[in-house]
Amino acid sequence: MALPQDQIPLLALPIEELPGQGYRRGQLAAWLYAKGARQWDEMTDLPKALRAEWAEQYRISEFTEVAPFPSQDGSVKYLFTLLDGQKTEAVYMPYLNRKTICISSMVGCPAGCTFCATGRMGFGRNLTAAEMLDQVLFAAYHQQHAPREIRNVVLMGMGEPLLNLENVFKALERMLHPEGLAMSPRRITLSTVGIPRGIYKMAEWGLEVRLALSLHAPDDETRQRIIPTAHRYSIAEIMEAVRHYYAKTKRRITLEYTLLKGVNDHDWQARALAQHFRGLSVHMNLIPWNPWEGAPHQGTPRAQILKFAAILEQQGIPTSVRWSRGRDVGAACGQLALKQPA
Ligand code: SF4
Structure with a gap:
């Protein structure tokens, strides 16, 4: 054998x-x-x-071992050991009317965002298309669902998907294929910290998957403080790519913004943020920061989160606050770091 x-x-x-x-x-x-x-x-x-x-x-399988960590809120974090001994994670999140899985596109992440535990780990390697797909298939199997019952996939786990374009594209093809997972493209979201060439590529692909942009600051100075690799692309360059994507696809863009106390949560930053998206169809998800051991940040107090949201709304940006799931098992946004919860 x-x-x-x-x-x-x-x-x-x-x-x-x-x-x-x-x-x-x-x-x-x-x-x-x-x-x-x-x-x-x-x-x-x-x-x-x-x-x-x-x-x-x-x-058939890409994993030698899988450890599930159930959260009290019904989410389950999966810690996967890959065939070469590297590890990665995914999070299954059941909601009343849908089942979502957040998958990883890499082991670790090269972007190094200071507020993200994955960024602290550094970069391991890109995941293959098979390793991405198998996260969805394993979670479905473990939850006793047929794979196609998982209707929503978000590429928001470990890694920057637009730096692993070729493999991500192959995985998406299998997810969308009628004999594959037969998913609706509108139920797949690819989240990027802002890689212009990847955004142009997405516009070219013509796959109708959703783009989520995580700018995390409205000005280059703040952005470069919290996303060390951000000096490679200015916000102006990213927004040019986003405007091109929008002109080409006419698809609404999701915005993700992690709020960090005293760093990117000032009132003026909410107003400045809104300016970037004039004329585009967007929806903003504000993400209260999820703590992890040794992190150099604090979360924004609830009152300021709500004020920030209200300013964005006043400026014409539809906004929601996304309270993360799975915090108790290190499965929430920005917490994935291959740690086994106590
Ligand atoms: S927030 Fe996303 S892009 Fe930044 S380090 Fe974490 S996984 Fe990478």
């Missing part, structure tokens, strides 16, 4: 290139993406000999 790392990852293959021809290939796609099989034995309508042959050449 070939070792898993020597086998071809099935989830890395475009659906049309899965092994088997016609009917058999369709059966395999259905087992993987519609029924969520994680073992060859489960694929009972495929001939035994064929399963044995494929099991030699192909692997």
Whole structure:
């Protein structure tokens, strides 16, 4: 039997290139993406000999170990060990009318945002398309859902997806494919800290997935203090890319903004922030900062969060406050750092 790392990852293959021809290939796609099989034995309508042959050449799972950490609010953080021993995380979040999974696109992250525990870890490596897809498939399996019951995927876990464009694009293709996860593009959100060339690429792709922009400050000086890699692209360059994206796609852009006490939460910053988005269709999610050990920040008090939101609203920016889930198990926004909760 070939070792898993020597086998071809099935989830890395475009659906049309899965092994088997016609009917058999369709059966395999259905087992993987519609029924969520994680073992060859489960694929009972495929001939035994064929399963044995494929099991030699192909692997289904990308993880050697998975540790789930349930939060009191119903979310579950998954800590995945990959075949090379590296680790990454995803968070499953059930809501009344939908099930969402937040997946990672990297091990760690090179952006180094000072308010984010993942940024503190540094960069491990890019995840492959198969490793991204398997986060969704494993969470569905563990929650006893068929994979297609997971209707919402957000790429907001570890990593900057637009710095891993090729693999992210392949994973999105499998999520959208009718024989894959058959997801609606409007239910997939890709969150970026602002990589202009990636935003231009997204405009070109023509996949109707949602773009979420995390500017985190309205001025370059503050931004560079909290996002060390921000000196590579000015806000003006990012906004030029965003305006191009909007002109091309006409799709509403989600904005994410983590509020840090005394850093980016002043009234003038709310007004300045609103100026950037004049003429665009946007929705702002303000994210109260989620604490982690050793962080050099404090969260903005609730009263100022609400005032910041009110100023944005007055300036014509529809705004919500997103109170994160999974804080008790280190699963909330900005807390992912491969830590096992006590
Ligand atoms: S906030 Fe996002 S881009 Fe910044 S370090 Fe964390 S994961 Fe990376």
